[in-house]
Amino acid sequence: MEYALYALQFVEQELLLFAAFWFLLGAADDIGVDLCWIWLKLTGRANDGRISPAQAIAGLEGRAAILIAAWREADVIGHTVRHALSVWRQDDFTLYVGCYSNDPDTIAAAMSGAGADARVRIVIHENAGPTTKADCLNRLYAALCDDERRYGYRFKSVVLHDSEDMVHPAELSVIDSALSSVDFVQLPVRPEPQPASPWVAGHYSDEFTESHAKSLVVRDALGAAIPAAGVACGFSREIIAGIARQRREEGGPGPFAAECLTEDYELGVLVWREGGSSRFLRVRDEHGDLVATRAYFPARMEDAVRQKARWIHGIAFQGWDRLGWSRGLADLWMALRDRRGPLTSIVLACGYALVVVEGLLATAWLLGASARLAVSPVLQFMLLLCFLSLAWRSIMRFSFTAYEYGLSEGLLALLRIPVANFIAIMAGRRAFVGYLRTLRGGAVKWEKTTHSAHPVLAAAGGAQPR
Incomplete structure (x- = not known):
C-alpha cells in the first residue's frame, strides 16, 4: 500500500x-x-470603427459575387437567402448557391428563398452529393467565370458565406470599400446565444468573441496573415484568380483546396503568402451593433467535438504539411498559435x-x-x-x-x-x-455540421434552436 x-x-x-x-x-x-x-x-488602434447609415447602404464600386455551398441545408438555406436579399439593398451583386441534384429539398428551399429575385443564381453540381465544401465552391467559381465571359463584366470581389448565416446589412459596402485598398478582408463572426444550449453552444460565444475582438486585431496590427473564417470574408477578384491559376498548375480545379478540411483558413494564409494585403475589420453601425455575421453554432457535444476536430486536423496537421512555416517573425508566432x-x-x-x-x-x-x-x-x-x-x-x-x-x-x-x-x-x-x-493512406473524411435552426427566426420572435 x-x-x-x-x-x-x-x-x-x-x-x-x-x-x-x-x-x-x-x-x-x-x-x-x-x-x-x-x-x-491605449493608442486607439484597437477601437471599433463606425459607419453612417448612408455608408451602410451605399452602392458598390464593383460587382460582388457571394458564394454559398449547400448540401442538405433545407432547414436554413431559404432563411439565409431571403434575409440577405431583404437587407442588402444593392443591385450589383450575384448570390451563387451551390446545390446537388440528389438533394431536392435544399434546391427547393433555396428557390423559395430567392423567389423571382434576379440577383440569385442556383448552381447544380454535376456530381452527386456529398462532395466537399471546397469542391462545391470550385463549381460556383466556375459558374462565376462563365457569367463573366457570358455577360462581359468582371466581378470586383468574391465573398464567402455559409448556408446558416445571418448577414449584416452593411457587410457588402464595408467589404467593397476595404477591397479598394487590400486583397482580402475578414469581418467578425458572432455566435448567437442559444437558450436551449447555454453550455456547448455558449462556449463558442466566449471563444469567438475573444478571438475576433482581440487576437485577430493584434494579428492585423502585426501584419501577419489573416486566416479566412469562410464567412463574412471578401477577396479581390485578382487575388482569387491568381490563386486559382496556381491551383490549376498543381492539378486542382479552382482556388479552393478540396483535399483540405479547412480550405477557407488556407485561402486566407495564401493571400499573404502570395504577397497580397489583408485586413481584419471591426466596425459598428449607427445602432452600435457589430457589422458581423451571426450564426448558430453546434448545440450538442458530439457535433461540437466533430466540428472542432475538423478545425484542428485542417489547421494544425494539414496546415503544417501543406503550408509549412513562415520566415516572418510575427507570422511564425501566429502560425504556432494556430497549430x-x-x-x-x-x-x-x-x-x-x-x-x-x-x-x-x-x-x-x-x-x-x-x-x-x-x-x-x-x-x-x-x-x-x-x-x-x-x-x-x-x-x-x-x-x-x-x-x-x-x-x-x-x-x-x-x-x-x-x-x-x-x-x-x-x-x-x-x-x-x-x-x-x-x-496510412486513408482518404480525408469531411464531417459536415448539421444545421436545423436559423437566427433569423429568433430575431423575428420565432422558434429557438433545440
Whole structure:
C-alpha cells in the first residue's frame, strides 16, 4: 500500500511538472497577445470603427459575387437567402448557391428563398452529393467565370458565406470599400446565444468573441496573415484568380483546396503568402451593433467535438504539411498559435488527470496515510504562476464576453471553461486519429455540421434552436 502511494505521488509530481511547464508556455503566448492588444487599445488602434447609415447602404464600386455551398441545408438555406436579399439593398451583386441534384429539398428551399429575385443564381453540381465544401465552391467559381465571359463584366470581389448565416446589412459596402485598398478582408463572426444550449453552444460565444475582438486585431496590427473564417470574408477578384491559376498548375480545379478540411483558413494564409494585403475589420453601425455575421453554432457535444476536430486536423496537421512555416517573425508566432491545438489537448488532459490523482491522494490521506513527497520550491513557484495566469485568463474571458453579450453571459463564460476544455480534449484526440488514418493512406473524411435552426427566426420572435 505504501509503495502504491509513493508511485501515485511520483505520477503526481511528473504530471504537475509537465502540465505546469506547458501551461506557463501557453500563458506567456496568450499574455503576449494581451499586452499587444492593451497597447493597441491605449493608442486607439484597437477601437471599433463606425459607419453612417448612408455608408451602410451605399452602392458598390464593383460587382460582388457571394458564394454559398449547400448540401442538405433545407432547414436554413431559404432563411439565409431571403434575409440577405431583404437587407442588402444593392443591385450589383450575384448570390451563387451551390446545390446537388440528389438533394431536392435544399434546391427547393433555396428557390423559395430567392423567389423571382434576379440577383440569385442556383448552381447544380454535376456530381452527386456529398462532395466537399471546397469542391462545391470550385463549381460556383466556375459558374462565376462563365457569367463573366457570358455577360462581359468582371466581378470586383468574391465573398464567402455559409448556408446558416445571418448577414449584416452593411457587410457588402464595408467589404467593397476595404477591397479598394487590400486583397482580402475578414469581418467578425458572432455566435448567437442559444437558450436551449447555454453550455456547448455558449462556449463558442466566449471563444469567438475573444478571438475576433482581440487576437485577430493584434494579428492585423502585426501584419501577419489573416486566416479566412469562410464567412463574412471578401477577396479581390485578382487575388482569387491568381490563386486559382496556381491551383490549376498543381492539378486542382479552382482556388479552393478540396483535399483540405479547412480550405477557407488556407485561402486566407495564401493571400499573404502570395504577397497580397489583408485586413481584419471591426466596425459598428449607427445602432452600435457589430457589422458581423451571426450564426448558430453546434448545440450538442458530439457535433461540437466533430466540428472542432475538423478545425484542428485542417489547421494544425494539414496546415503544417501543406503550408509549412513562415520566415516572418510575427507570422511564425501566429502560425504556432494556430497549430497548438493538439498540444493544448494533451496538456489539458494531463491537467484533468491530475484532478483524479489529487482526489485519490486526498482520500488516502483522509484514511490515515502519512507519507508525502516534498514539492520543490521551483515547482511551487511554477504552480503559483499557473494560478495567477489562470486568474488573468478568467478575467479576460469574462471581460470580452460580458462586453459583447452582457454580464450574465460573462459570468457563464467562467463556468463554461471546463466544458470548452473537455471539448478541446476530445476534439484533439479525434483529429489526431483522423490524421493518422490519412498517413496510412486513408482518404480525408469531411464531417459536415448539421444545421436545423436559423437566427433569423429568433430575431423575428420565432422558434429557438433545440
